[in-house]
Amino acid sequence: MSVITVNTRRTSASSILRRTSMKTKLLERERPKVRFTFPHTKKVRHILQNFAAKQNIREYENLVCLIRDSHLLDDDLSGLLTEATQCISLLNQDLRLFVEAILIVNWVSFSDNVISQYQSFIINLLSAHNYHAKFAIDTLIAHFLPDPEQADWADGVPPFDDLKKSVNVHCVINSLLSIIPMCQDILLHSIVHHYPYFTKSSHTHEVYLHNLLCILDYRPQLQPDILHLIFSKLVLLDVNAPKEEIERLENEMEVDVFEVEDKFNCDTMKHPVAHILDISLLKIFNHFLVLTQESGELNWEKAKKLYQDVLVVFDKVLLPTYNIHHVPFVMFFLCSLKPTITEAFLNFLWRKVSNPNVASIHRHTAVSYIASLIARGSFVPLYMLKGTLQQMSNWIHSYIVTQDELGCINSDIRIHVVFYSVCQALFYMIAFRHKDLVRKKKDIVFLESLNLSKMVTCCLNPLRVCQPAIVQNFASVARTYQLAYCYAVIEHNSRNVIPTIYQDEKGSVMVSNNTLDSFFPFDPYILKKSKEIIEPLYVYYHANSENSTEDYDMVEKDDFLAYGTSPGFKHRN
Template sequence: MSVYSQRTKGSSNPSPSPILKKSKSLKSRLSEIRHTPCKVKFVLPHSQKVRTILQQYVETKFSKEYENLICLIRDAHLSDEDISSLLIEATECISILNQELRLFVEALLSIDWTNKNAIVVSEYQSFIVNLLSAHNYHAKMVIEKLVKLFIPDPNEPEWPEGVPTDTDCIKCVNIHSLINLLLAVVPMCTELLISSVTSQFPYYNKSTHIHEYYIHNVLWILEYQPKIRPDILRLLFSKLVIMDVNAPREEIERYLNAEEEMFSVDDDVRSVKTSTTAFTQVNRHSLAHTLDICLDKMFNYAISECHDANTGEVDWEKTKTLYHNMIPVFEKIILPTYNTHHVQYVMFLICCFKATIAEAFLNFLWKKVCDPNMAPVLRQASVNYIASLVARANFVPLSMLKGTLQQLAEWIHFYISTQEEIECVNSDVRIHQVFYSVCQAVFYIVAFRHKDLVNSKKNIVFLESLNLAKMVTSRLNPLRVCQPVVAQNFAAITRNYQLAYCYTVMEHNSRNVMPTIYQNEKGAVVISNNLLDVFYPFDPYLLERSGKKIHPFYRDYEEVVEENFDDTDMKETTEVDDFLYNHELSSTSNSKSQSHKFSYGSSPGFKFKG
């Protein structure tokens, strides 16, 4: 029976044999192995004893001494002198360390070497490099062992402010120095490294410190191996997306509100914090904290990568490269994922570094909206990203805002003109969902950025040129399917500045509410309320630490202040219109309590209770 099977069949923590109880030098313990009564006594010098044991095993398959040697290396407490002596002897035996001696190589790899003195670290690194240079079939095992060192003890505390301790820094430097050497000497290690980093990535329910330690080291790899950054970014964000969707925004808000009200011990709050899935029990608040720390790491990486270390100025070439690396990640991982709340802010942050990047991102999204071969759900998601970025980002200049609105409006009017040529228009939301999403995007942007668009006569003329009235009175009736709070805020703004009169259409829609009943692709009966099911990806950022990188570039909604209207205009509105109007245009004295109605909530981007 091999030493591996003997160890795994017994207890997970087998008691050490008597030979290991006393602290002795490696030389004396090897001598004891050689002088046990059941073994043949050798008179070879110590420097050749390891070679002799290994050669004897290879030639005769006599495994007793070989197994004892492996147990000694694995289980004994080895001093720096012992490790140094063992590595010197192992280096002399590299030529015979083939696949038959895999267990011996594995035992050497299990040595705790990262926190030893500089001599031992250097000898260990030299041994590993020489080993893989001679026998590259050990590369997979070596890389996996090194990547495993990226996972700390679960009992270790988090790093203060995300900054590694001196001990951890030294340990990480030693690990990455060796990995860097291996990538240069053995090219196949690059692919093995990506594979190992992927397979050993911590499960999303692991502790915060395990994730921050692991991600810190994975990002460190990119400093000396930048060519694998697309693969690493794809891996990291695929894992962060899983965390994000498992830490719902609504539950984070409820937890934060409960914490502010000091009801954290209430049963309802506990039910928010912990949720059981089909596979595991998830602490939602802890998961949100982990996501916060991990995104802070990613944001710090993006900031440092896009800025010159000496001057602090934006490095255009590096920023452009990072953007091009992130676009495929966004397209394949973030954009198709429904209901993420924080991960997508990495694009928001990159866009804030340079207006050219923001413009390129908007153009990338607009191409997807206009692509008829793209899935409608992705076209809708893309236009929601456009609307949310333009509305929320304070770094989007007025010229870009107007250009985006002009682009959206032209597309809408072209779509309307094609529908007017048809005798009977089918206004089913499912058929025209992209059109309705683009209309809602225009309404949303106008409501959010109206102060920038009405501060001069020139800008008001621009708004008039969008012909918003034709949009709301078209046969497709976009106000019918828009989220009510979007329609209400847009109606208030357009009425205020006499751009369009929406209340008559909204009143008519309120009197003609009829759900649509249909069978989906699986044959199930679905009852639809004919409202767009959308979300705005750049709703307020809730995570505390990473949010500090976002808040300086973020625009909160500024409430519409009621202005005096002509009495005749007021009489033209119905009671429902008055209610909606007064509900949204709150008085100055009540502005504080109403200030969040258009910020976020049940309808993304807005707080609305129907």
Template sequence: MSVISSKSSILSILKTPGSGPRNSLQQVKFQLPSDIKRIFLNFKSGTNTKEYENLVCTIRDSEFTDDDLLHLLKEAKNCTSLLNYDLRLFVQALILVRWSHRGDNVVKSYQEFVNDLISAHSCHIKLVVDQLIKLFLNYDDSDWINDLPSEKADQQSDDILIDAIKNNFPYFTLPAYKQMAYLYNILKIIQYQSDLRINILQIAFNKLILLDVNSPREDILQYEESSDGILYDEEEEESNSKPKMKHPIANALDLMINVLFKFIKRECFSNEKFNKQKCVELYNDLLIVFENVILPTHQCHHIQFVMFYICSFDTNVASDFLKFLWKIVTLPNISPVIRQTAVGYISSFLARAGFLSLGYLKNYLIKLSDWIHNYITLQDSSLECQLDFKQHCVFYSICQSMFYLIAFRHQDLLNSSIKLVFLQSLNIPKIVSSKLNPLKFCIPSIVENFAAITRAYQLAYCYTIIESNSRKTLPLVGKGGQFIINSIVDMYFPFDPYVLLRTSELITPLYREYKSSLQDITSINSKKRRLCSGTEDEDDFLKEEVPLENTEIVL
């Protein structure tokens, strides 16, 4: 074959066999050259152009098996960096190969090649888009049932798109603006393909969880307090003057949660008017993602505030969220760890959600106390009841949630004699004095706050039990000379203070901070007990730890 100029290449090399004078040309079996990278380099340097032209013609004229096409795509993918505009004829020939009717592995390989190609060389985008659009015509009669595409054809395109979104999601150590842009764009897809909303949200939350668990609150605060925080490149500067975080991963998380919040607001409001139906539909999708991704993740710090945010739009949504969590708590066939986490969400949500009325708090205090009393009654009637932390870990977590709520919200619960009667109806003395001894296994700071409140208002007297427990926490020598130590509930409160700077602007108006307000709490003999306003100190409800020697925090 003679050397063909680049000007005539498009007209001749890519011309289909039937359009030339050799109408009877038969398709040949494909055989890939041993080293196409060398062929590309020789063509670019002008050393040998004939091999390149033969390769293009071979791809155009050959019949491909799935294995042939897989091999070709693999070789081409390995040479992606070379496939610029100079090698457009090879790219065009490969893009024109029919692939959509082939096996799943071929389709996936083709998709990966195209993704890499257009990411590296934008000059090929028009060609790729044109060919993808032409696939809209690539159906026969058997692909259509009742004037609609078959489920197989529809599902195939969805799977390709979801795989592409998942495989191309930026790694969490990449620059924050790239991750933010990618999240924004994949959420845009939902506007055109709403059926994929759950899939896309699940991919997004799986990636955001990585950011969240790699940026603990303590690390973020330490970075923010330091004077030598990380400086970012100018290309990461935002057009507005909103503060940036010094912790690099927290900065990316803040940006991406902000994108999520805006997406949620846009989905739930039309022209600034709340659309309850659309809000409920989005909430149901987010609830599935929450159950699959967020709830099983131990010690995530901020991503769960997405649920907090959407619940603030409508109290019915918030009520459903609490019902969902309570159902998990009460189902004995669910893992104890998940049940403990769920009750932690309930207590933290009721403590922190400023948009919920007092009625929700009282309702769930009744639910918690009823469950606790039923459990105590069941254990009292059992001959095999033992003080075993692992056996009763869910019970201790539910007790701790109740103690936490009473101590945290005591101002709202005890500002009138009527409300005092409500707390008395919970029969707190029976709980704290039960043989399961919940005060022994709860977090010491919660126990101390709860004991002070119940003592001041004569709801229960816990200090005798606490002192007795303290004496019994001396280490015991077990078999082999090993110390036997006590355990306490390892339960975190997911809606503890929110420390991301940008998105805190949306959370703070909805959020209830802890304020200690009892004056001279140890004066239980005082005839007049009153609340004082105090000052807005740091939210430190769980920070006033009381040392408890020889304890071990376990799940």
């Protein structure tokens, strides 16, 4: 070998492996490296043959170090790949270090001819020796992790150079999945392993998510697995970006006077995790739009398949995760595509609510999704609203009859949490959408047929445990249209506020104020960039005229309560 300075001490295989990680190696784009004179390609072939024959091991180890540590030029890498391709049959597990040294080369930065040559080498290598597949795919996926210091893409669109590099990597992945079926499981394992932690930079998340969605373009059969991974990670972001923290930071952090006209700063969330979530959800919404649209029209087959895959993820990941604020809007968006999807989702949720074998907390959450979707979705037609109210009303009255037949009423909220949840959902929808429900005489007749008076005066006394804001707004609507007289019950309840003291399953003494919580997943969306997709589909609350002397602005005033989490109403004492 010519002009190579190498330590003359014996170099063991383990010492060669003692190097920077693959990810670090791929990310070190600009680190200055020593320039060596690369050996003639025929010398490389000779070195590999000698090592395979267990001769001159030191020369082989020096070659591995040279490939790993030197700054390769196009001619260097091209010659190396030419010779290595001709020796494919030799590149078994015994030459693993040589193979891995080539695989960690940052090949996407070379010329087009070398890139094409490199792609062919990887495909030929794994076709002959599939035991290198895991390391090879790990190096390919590592290319999806950019320099964390890079800025976010403008408007979420990758620049040409980044797009070109990404396409070259995807071409190799697609070919490998076609040639070697086992690579699919390896790929799924690798994308899970490399998914950036929520503390990583927003650009890292943006680029990685972009590339996962690109995989779905040419491998749609992986959609269920990849969507499950993506939404599991988005939920983690959502949990670590509480709505209260986001609002506090947005209100507290003032923009510098010199940055007032800086659009980027104005559109960027102050909460770092919320910013990542905002960028990620915008990319998801845009991907779903492109996927389900064809020539400006909805592609029903693709939309139906997407809904079915996301619904599985919703059931396994989103529904069991309580009090997340933004990721559930993915279902909100999907429901807006077609009324058939909205109806299917409502039916799915109602089956959860009415199934006694489902955990109470999940039934409570499911009915909250129903109420929030119908209240907030501008795309939810009146017939679905009325059908849901009728369905809930029938269930409530049936439950009341069952309790009356028992003869002994125990109104503990823990025992009847599903009943109270359905009542609160029904009161919430009537108060929120009352203007749509009283336009015609037949609509008033429909509301009268729900027999709301019996609900509010039954022995279980749902007005006692429902959120005060919901109770007051519902009572106002009920009195205005003479549907029920709630104020006597409310007054009685206010004089008989007795907390419940009990022991939990661990024996700890707990005190309950006997008030149902107010989790409504589609309360106002506060992420800035992705909000542009949700805003046209969203309904803000208008107070009943009798309940308020002022005309609240729809966008600015909705959801401002003097206490706790919000069901979307303005509470007045």
